[in-house]
Amino acid sequence: MTPSASLRERVLADAAARRARTRAEGRRRAALIYALAALAGLPLFVFWGGFAHAKGRPAAFTVAIATGATLLAVVCGTIAWHRGRSLVGRPAQALVSVTLLAPMATYAWLVSWHARYVDPFARVGYRCLTMTLLAGGALLAAALYVRKRTVAVHATAAGAALGAAAGTFGGVIVDVWCPLTVPPHVLVGHVLPIVLLAAAGAVAGRLALPIRER
């Protein structure tokens, strides 16, 4: 049971007629897109006071909280972004786990610092929400753009995991800026945007990521 001889000619002619980036070209392009996306949260960070906004909290705590948040983001990003040796991507179970655990781990990590210092002021968390959505949203958009029409299985789960991971990365800059770890604020300002980005990632992933006929 073999395909016809003419199919081989058609396939090779198809490939010759369409320009496709090589791996090196693809990596350069992705690096540029992700680098630009990573800068998206900076203007708001600077506009709203930058590092000085967190001065009511001991600097060592800010560094420690941001370091932990970075490690969490790297773990989530490694599972959601990096496909390892598989071209298909991570199993659905791993993608769903990242989506669910990223907001939970963020909440647990930030609130664990609450009793160690006195919050300098009280806020609902709308600015943290906005900054995380902006910084994480840009990364999510970049990931969806770089990976559009390349996902063969579990596009929705892949999109959700990318959204959650983007939210944790976006949250790092907010953790440097925001000195509050009181639970209601953490829920609104730091956890809710990750959940929203995961939901947005699931919807956008379903639309943008799956392989489609060309």
Add this chain to the structure above:
Amino acid sequence: MPGGEGGEARAASAAMDRYATGDDAAFATLYDLLAPKLFAFLLRRTGERARAEDLVQQTFLQMHCARETYVTGADVVPWAFAIARRLAIDAYRRSKREIAQSDADFGGVVAELAPEDVLGTKQAATIVVETLEALPEAQRVAFELIKVDGLSLAQAAETLGTTVTAVKLRAHRTYEALRGALRDDGARGQVG
């Protein structure tokens, strides 16, 4: 190729690696190594030669367009099968046509499952096809990838985007369903 013919799978992955770096001639090698298996897989899913060939063409076009994403050392076989399956599902949803399975594809499965003194091969193959069609798609495909297409458990798991344990379970359930169907039919034949 895959599973029992790991050498060809490695050769296909090496060809894809060369292609990803810009060696355009490697695409023909990749085609020669993968096309027969993909065609058999897609023919079984579509039941129509021309349609299966269109999907093979689309599968290679997708691999061509996504060559930048290829990671050195990755197994190209599960990726190719995953793309082919995705395209076949989309095509099926568009056309809503019945997938006609070919009895001949299941000769090996029948030989493994059905004692020759109970059922004729042709009759057993029909039962296998009918039973497979009644099973959930994910369960059926896991079984077919391993038993008919010759993928290893790890390759099948990667193709389906799940774990090896899940694939083992799906394949085992399918295997048990087929054994049960063949046993029941054999018992009916003896009573009749």
